[in-house]
Amino acid sequence: xxIAIDGTAGSGKGTxxxxxxxxxxxxHLDTGILFRLIASxxxxxxxxxxxxxxxxxxxxxxxxxxxxxxxxERKNLRSNIVSKKASxxxxxxxxxNELINFQRKYIKFDKSLYNGIIxxxxxxxxxxxxxxxxxxxxxxxxxxxxxxxxxxxIHLNYKxxxxxxLNELILRDKQDTNRTVGPLVKAKDAILIDSSVxxxxxxxKEALKYIKIN
Ligand code: DC
Numbered sequence: 001x002x003i004a005i006d007g008t009a010g011s012g013k014g015t016x017x018x019x020x021x022x023x024x025x026x027x028h029l030d031t032g033i034l035f036r037l038i039a040s041x042x043x044x045x046x047x048x049x050x051x052x053x054x055x056x057x058x059x060x061x062x063x064x065x066x067x068x069x070x071x072x073e074r075k076n077l078r079s080n081i082v083s084k085k086a087s088x089x090x091x092x093x094x095x096x097n098e099l100i101n102f103q104r105k106y107i108k109f110d111k112s113l114y115n116g117i118i119x120x121x122x123x124x125x126x127x128x129x130x131x132x133x134x135x136x137x138x139x140x141x142x143x144x145x146x147x148x149x150x151x152x153x154i155h156l157n158y159k160x161x162x163x164x165x166l167n168e169l170i171l172r173d174k175q176d177t178n179r180t181v182g183p184l185v186k187a188k189d190a191i192l193i194d195s196s197v198x199x200x201x202x203x204x205k206e207a208l209k210y211i212k213i214n
Contacts (some may be wrong), residue, residue, distance in 0.1 A: 001026070001116030002107065002131075003211070004124035007138030008184065009083075009172050010145030012195045012203055016138065017120040019204045024213065027114045029106050031121035031128075032086065033069055034099045036077045037061065039085035049088050058098035063106060078153060080160070080168050087172045090122075093181045100182075103128050115213070123182035125190050134211055135190035138203070144196050145169055 003020065007013040014030055021028035038057050047053050069077070076082060089095055107117045107129075119128070125135035146166035153160045176184040186192060191210055195203050 001133045002129050003116065003118040003134045003136070004129050004132035004187075004190075005118065005120040005136045005138065006122055006125050006184065006186070006190065007120075007136075008140070008142075008145065009169050009176070010149040011138040011140045012148075012200065013120045013136075013138045015200050016136070016193075016203050016207060017118050019200065020207060020211075021118050023204070023208070024118075024211070025115045027107075027109045027117040028070075029066070029103065029117065029119045030070060031099070031103055031119055031124065033066060033077070034061065034102060035086040035090050036082055037065070037069060038095065038099075039089055040077055040082050042089060043081065043085055049085075050092060054089060054092065055094050055098060058095055058102070061099075061102060066106075078156060079158065080164060083168060083172065087175045090176065091179045091181070096123075096182050100128050122176055122184040125187035126185060127182045130187070135187050136207055137186040137190040137192050138195055139192070140194060140196040142166065142169055142173065 003026065005013045005017050014032070017028055017030065020026060038054060038061070041047075041057050042054060103119060109117055121128070125132055125137070143166065146162060146169050149169065150160055150162045150165045153165065173184075193203055193206055198206070
């Protein structure tokens with residue numbers, strides 16, 4: 001079983017993916033981490049957005065590195081500067097193609113360990129896995145998303161203020177939605193969940209209504 005969750009930044013897609021993953025015993029991949037890992041290396045080595053060295057960084061990305069990052073959240077990966085750079089490099093078709101290959105390889109899972117896989121991102125249901133068994137699209141009012149994201153980052157010890165986070169989300173939404181390759185768009189067959197006035201558990205409950213387990 002493959003579940004695709006796409007949506008805007010801060011809409012709660014990562015939280016829903018984590019909750020479904022533990023509830024249904026699914027392997028989980030936060031695909032934003034892939035873009036953030038490449039972006040953070042690009043910043044470290046001062047590599048510009050269209051430099052071919054970014055493709056090598058994508059080719060060299062290993063599943064172990066991603067798992068390690070997911071298990072022990074590296075603090076700087078959520079910073080505004082990494083978020084902005086991740087959204088910028090995500091405009092590059094060659095980078096997207098490399099990371100799509102990575103995601104397709106990642107879904108090979110041990111069937112004795114997991115019942116399936118769940119991926120969250122921007123183009124999972126439209127481009128990466130258009131035949132996914134279940135597709136969800138999460139969204140929420142941008143001010144609510146900014147409030148939640150600010151709280152989350154403060155909790156992780158980032159020094160952020162609401163207005164900066166709001167501006168960053170507005171910019172990323174625009175960039176992610178308007179790009180020509182793999183834009184953030186709801187797949188026709190995706191189930192829309194507006195999380196503006198729903199708690200994490202209410203969102204989980206709503207998603208579970210649609211998922212049938214054999
Ligand atoms: O999900 P996130 O906020 O961690 O993602 C960071 C950026 O990475 C996002 O603004 C756009 C890019 N991204 C993407 O283009 N496609 C994905 N599947 C996941 C992330």
